Amino acid sequence: MAEQVYASAKPNHNPPQALNGGGGGQPSFPPTKGQTYGATLPAYRPQPRKPPPRRSRRRGCCCSCCLWVTLIVVALVFLAAIAAGVFYLIYHPRRPTFEVGGLRLAAFNVSAAGHITSRLDLNVTARNPNSKIAYLYDAASVSVFSGGVDIGDGSFPAFVQNGKNTTLLATTLSAGAQTLDSTAASDLRKKTSLQLEIDVDTKVGVKIGGLKTKRMGIHVRCVGIDVGVPKGKAAAPVASPNADCKWVLSPKYFKFPFPITLTMIHMGFSGVVAFFLVRVFKVVAPVKMTFQIYATCVIPISAFFASSLWFGNTAYLHISVAFIQMLKALMPVATFLMAVTCGTDKLRCDVFLNMVLVSVGVAISSYGEINFNIIGTAYQVTGIFAEALRLVLTQVLLQKKGLTLNPVTSLYYIAPCSFLFLFVPWYVLEKPGMEISQIQFNFWIFFSNALCALALNFSIFLVIGRTGAVTIRVAGVLKDWILIALSTIIFPESTITGLNIIGYAIALCGVVMYNYLKVRDVRASNQLPTESIPERATKEWKLDKKSDLYSDSSNNGRNIASDAGVTASDSFSVDEEAPLLQASRVPGLKST
Numbered sequence: 001m002a003e004q005v006y007a008s009a010k011p012n013h014n015p016p017q018a019l020n021g022g023g024g025g026q027p028s029f030p031p032t033k034g035q036t037y038g039a040t041l042p043a044y045r046p047q048p049r050k051p052p053p054r055r056s057r058r059r060g061c062c063c064s065c066c067l068w069v070t071l072i073v074v075a076l077v078f079l080a081a082i083a084a085g086v087f088y089l090i091y092h093p094r095r096p097t098f099e100v101g102g103l104r105l106a107a108f109n110v111s112a113a114g115h116i117t118s119r120l121d122l123n124v125t126a127r128n129p130n131s132k133i134a135y136l137y138d139a140a141s142v143s144v145f146s147g148g149v150d151i152g153d154g155s156f157p158a159f160v161q162n163g164k165n166t167t168l169l170a171t172t173l174s175a176g177a178q179t180l181d182s183t184a185a186s187d188l189r190k191k192t193s194l195q196l197e198i199d200v201d202t203k204v205g206v207k208i209g210g211l212k213t214k215r216m217g218i219h220v221r222c223v224g225i226d227v228g229v230p231k232g233k234a235a236a237p238v239a240s241p242n243a244d245c246k247w248v249l250s251p252k253y254f255k256f257p258f259p260i261t262l263t264m265i266h267m268g269f270s271g272v273v274a275f276f277l278v279r280v281f282k283v284v285a286p287v288k289m290t291f292q293i294y295a296t297c298v299i300p301i302s303a304f305f306a307s308s309l310w311f312g313n314t315a316y317l318h319i320s321v322a323f324i325q326m327l328k329a330l331m332p333v334a335t336f337l338m339a340v341t342c343g344t345d346k347l348r349c350d351v352f353l354n355m356v357l358v359s360v361g362v363a364i365s366s367y368g369e370i371n372f373n374i375i376g377t378a379y380q381v382t383g384i385f386a387e388a389l390r391l392v393l394t395q396v397l398l399q400k401k402g403l404t405l406n407p408v409t410s411l412y413y414i415a416p417c418s419f420l421f422l423f424v425p426w427y428v429l430e431k432p433g434m435e436i437s438q439i440q441f442n443f444w445i446f447f448s449n450a451l452c453a454l455a456l457n458f459s460i461f462l463v464i465g466r467t468g469a470v471t472i473r474v475a476g477v478l479k480d481w482i483l484i485a486l487s488t489i490i491f492p493e494s495t496i497t498g499l500n501i502i503g504y505a506i507a508l509c510g511v512v513m514y515n516y517l518k519v520r521d522v523r524a525s526n527q528l529p530t531e532s533i534p535e536r537a538t539k540e541w542k543l544d545k546k547s548d549l550y551s552d553s554s555n556n557g558r559n560i561a562s563d564a565g566v567t568a569s570d571s572f573s574v575d576e577e578a579p580l581l582q583a584s585r586v587p588g589l590k591s592t
Contacts, residue, residue, distance in 0.1 A: 311383030318376025361507025368499020
């Protein structure tokens with residue numbers, strides 16, 4: 001490579017010429033290179049370095065307070081986890097069990113007008129498997145259904161069940177003043193046996209030594225009971241069914257089947273907290289938001305964000321928590337399809353095969369679902385695609401405008417707009433039902449629920465800031481497994497079959513491969529490819545050769561270059577090459 005020669009090292013063969021008829025003689029024609037290039041080069045004057053902006057003391061105090069509050073909350077959670085572990089090792093608590101000991105349909109008749117007359121004798125056995133824990137039961141209401149028709153109601157008395165105790169409960173149930181339509185009455189008359197479902201609602205408290213807890217509502221459901229219909233005056237024989245009885249938190253005492261209202265509570269609470277963090281405590285600085293950006297970017301994103309929350313929360317009314325987590329494995333598939341449709345991603349063979357693998361796994365898992373519901377599945381899949389479209393719109397609309405929103409500023413701008421979008425479907429769909437239904441509103445339950453939703457967004461912000469993409473994606477996979485395991489324990493209706501596990505495992509393999517490909521692409525984009533180094537070296541050499549041609553300039557141009565301590569080649573190459581690769585980082589290239 002040709003040696004780079006500084007302009008100040010060459011002799012001055014052409015004395016400087018005065019331009020525009022000035023002193024020192026007439027200018028030569030045609031003009032020399034120094035008159036053409038040297039006179040147009042601006043003098044290099046180093047700009048003073050601006051000091052970094054000072055952080056306000058008030059903002060620093062608020063950040064410190066938030067940090068200490070977070071540390072205290074984490075410490076309390078850690079101590080609570082330790083206490084729970086010690087309590088489990090000492091008492092080893094287990095849930096009580098229930099089973100139907102016997103059921104006899106003594107009388108059953110459906111009149112021509114559709115009135116039901118029935119009498120059932122029911123025996124239920126309750127067992128307490130704990131030795132150091134006692135259960136305190138209130139009076140329980142019992143209902144028997146057949147195909148959704150209530151054929152008998154009764155009650156159990158209150159009782160106390162000590163450790164290692166078995167209690168036998170007996171009652172007689174009879175039909176209430178219920179009238180059926182002609183079709184339902186005709187179907188019941190034709191049946192020789194009835195498939196029954198028993199529902200028991202009560203409140204139960206826990207007693208450990210001298211400590212008593214507050215009583216909470218539970219709901220016991222026994223299914224799989226088949227009893228014969230009595231013929232004439234002869235009663236049907238006593239059935240001893242092998243009924244499957246499970247109990248959950250009672251919807252009678254926690255009745256709030258309004259997902260849109262719940263989502264609006266989340267959005268309102270998150271928006272208020274984000275407003276105080278941004279405007280009052282100034283923990284996070286707001287971005288430069290104009291009306292045009294808000295109308296063209298934030299409003300569409302808020303609409304799809306509200307839709308994803310609406311449809312996703314509505315799915316919980318129809319399908320189990322475990323199956324919802326299995327369906328969420330479709331999230332990479334939906335995101336990839338939306339990104340390819342909007343032009344933000346390219347259709348790649350390896351990613352497409354991963355998406356096919358995930359889809360096959362979810363299809364197998366859905367086929368193995370016992371309580372499959374097409375309405376709940378449609379709600380959940382619609383929410384997944386709405387969330388995917390929101391993510392793609394965030395990338396297309398906000399990132400191309402240079403706006404970066406963390407979870408705090410995202411809630412500050414998006415939560416109020418999402419609240420307004422949810423108001424319309426709430427007014428049409430849920431407001432009429434809320435006026436006629438009996439709602440059990442508990443402030444602390446809703447407050448803790450909204451606080452958990454807000455903590456989820458903040459935890460995402462903190463985890464992303466302190467870890468990398470690999471940790472985020474691995475934590476997401478572990479979260480899904482933990483949610484599925486806990487849902488099967490807390491919610492007995494979340495039954496998992498072998499096909500569920502096989503299908504979700506196949507889908508999870510595709511998700512893990514997709515995460516690996518995305519992390520690999522991110523790392524590759526942050527590093528300079530090795531094959532581009534020779535091309536950049538050749539380009540640098542050509543620029544150096546060009547600087548040798550421009551070095552025969554006037555004293556004005558040479559003095560500018562020599563005073564600044566750089567050559568003309570540096571002035572031409574800095575704008576194009578400096579942001580990409582420094583010359584000192586290329587092996588074999590150096591200035592002499």
